[in-house]
Amino acid sequence: MSELIPKEMFAFPEMRHLFRDFFNEPMFREAAKEWRDEGNLALDVSESKDGEVVVRASLPGFKKEDVQLTVRNGVLNIKAESKEEKEIKEEKFYRKERRWGSMTRSVALPGKLDENSVKAELKDGVLTVKLRQSPEAQPRRIEVK
Amino acid sequence: MFYGSCCTPRNAWRNVMAEKSEHDMPLDVLETSDAYVVRASLPGFRKEDVEIKFEDGVLALKATRNEAEPEGAEYVHQERAQGAFSRRARLGRASGEGIKAELKDGVLTVTLAKAKESQGRSVPIE
Numbered sequence: 001m002s003e004l005i006p007k008e009m010f011a012f013p014e015m016r017h018l019f020r021d022f023f024n025e026p027m028f029r030e031a032a033k034e035w036r037d038e039g040n041l042a043l044d045v046s047e048s049k050d051g052e053v054v055v056r057a058s059l060p061g062f063k064k065e066d067v068q069l070t071v072r073n074g075v076l077n078i079k080a081e082s083k084e085e086k087e088i089k090e091e092k093f094y095r096k097e098r099r100w101g102s103m104t105r106s107v108a109l110p111g112k113l114d115e116n117s118v119k120a121e122l123k124d125g126v127l128t129v130k131l132r133q134s135p136e137a138q139p140r141r142i143e144v145k
Numbered sequence: 146m147f148y149g150s151c152c153t154p155r156n157a158w159r160n161v162m163a164e165k166s167e168h169d170m171p172l173d174v175l176e177t178s179d180a181y182v183v184r185a186s187l188p189g190f191r192k193e194d195v196e197i198k199f200e201d202g203v204l205a206l207k208a209t210r211n212e213a214e215p216e217g218a219e220y221v222h223q224e225r226a227q228g229a230f231s232r233r234a235r236l237g238r239a240s241g242e243g244i245k246a247e248l249k250d251g252v253l254t255v256t257l258a259k260a261k262e263s264q265g266r267s268v269p270i271e
Contacts, residue, residue, distance in 0.1 A: 042225045048218035056212070058225055060186035060251035094174040095234070098186050110221050125188035125251015 041078065041105040051133035053109050060098075060125035067122060069129065071115045076129060079104045112136065168230045170208065181236045181257045188251035189225075195253060199241050204255065207231045238262075 043057040059067065059080050068079040081102045109131065117132040175182040187195065189210055196207040208230045214220070240260035247254045 043222070044220060044225050045222035046215050046218040046220045048215060050217065052215075052218070053221075054215050054218065056189075056225065058186070058188035058251070060188040061184075063250065092176050094176045094181070096173050097171040098173045098184065099171070107222070124190065125186070 041080070041103045043078075043105065043107060045107060045109065047110050047133075051111070051135075053111065053113065053131045053133060055107065055109070055127075055129040055131075057105070057127040057129075058125065059103075059122065059127050061100075062122070062125065062127075064122050067127060069118075069120055071109075071113070071118055071131065074111075074113055075106055075108050076131075077104070077106045078127065078129075168226045168228065170206065170230045170232050172206075172232055172234060174234060174236070179259055181239055181259065183234060183236075183253075183255040183257070185232065185253040185255075186251065187230070187248065187253050190248065190251065190253075192248050195248060197244075197246055197253075197255060199239070199244055199257065202237050202239060202241075203233055203235050204239070204257065205231070205233045206253070206255075208253075 041057055041059070043055055046054045046056075048054075055076060057078055062080045062082060066080050066082055068081075070077045079102070082100050111133040114132045114134045117130075119130045121128045171186045173184040175184070183204060183206075185206055187208055187210075189212060190208050194209050198205040198207075209228065210230070211227055212225075236257060238259045239257040241257070243258045245256045
């Protein structure tokens with residue numbers, strides 16, 4: 001990580017060491033790890049030219065009935081609650097990193113949406129939500145007379 | 146400029162990202178009296194994307210996800226990592242025999258039986 005900062009940047013080696021030590025701090029490493037890897041309910045949003053918005057969210061271990069979706073005023077809200085949580089409490093953990101229980105996330109979607117067009121599917125722990133933008137929200141060609 | 150282009154905050158972060166080309170996968174390890182149960186979150190992965198190895202008491206998991214970008218579309222927002230994921234876990238007392246693995250709803254579950262505990266032998270002094 002110390003190679004992040006080139007030598008030429010510092011007139012004094014002490015300063016370079018100071019930076020190196022900062023980047024090696026456990027606190028910084030932890031923060032960077034969170035950022036690099038998938039956090040709580042990570043999601044992708046894509047928009048196609050013909051007006052389709054696709055949201056993909058990682059929900060490993062969740063079942064269809066654990067997930068609640070709402071769309072309102074262009075904001076998609078995903079709420080997932082695992083019922084397996086109780087069952088897991090009985091077991092003895094050696095290491096525990098995966099998140100369980102309740103997760104929720106709201107995301108503003110691009111453009112004006114036809115909220116009745118929403119379609120959702122949960123497969124292999126990935127939730128895919130598809131929505132269409134309303135025709136009036138799409139760029140219109142204007143003819144110059 | 147005093148700062149090279151490599152040193153703007155944005156690029157520094159990108160370098161932190163690039164430092165590790167393989168992503169982590171979150172892991173739970175449970176222990177029962179006769180087995181270890183390892184659960185890894187692998188949303189969007191298929192059976193054929195995952196490789197499991199057990200050697201010298203270490204379980205190594207490798208997985209690759211390359212989801213195609215929706216055709217004719219652009220990402221507005223992207224958080225989910227693509228590419229290679231890997232993780233190792235030392236399970237000292239796993240016997241390495243009778244390892245079972247299942248991938249369901251984006252969760253990989255690997256069950257490893259523990260080796261029978263040695264009873265400890267008393268040694269007589271000759």
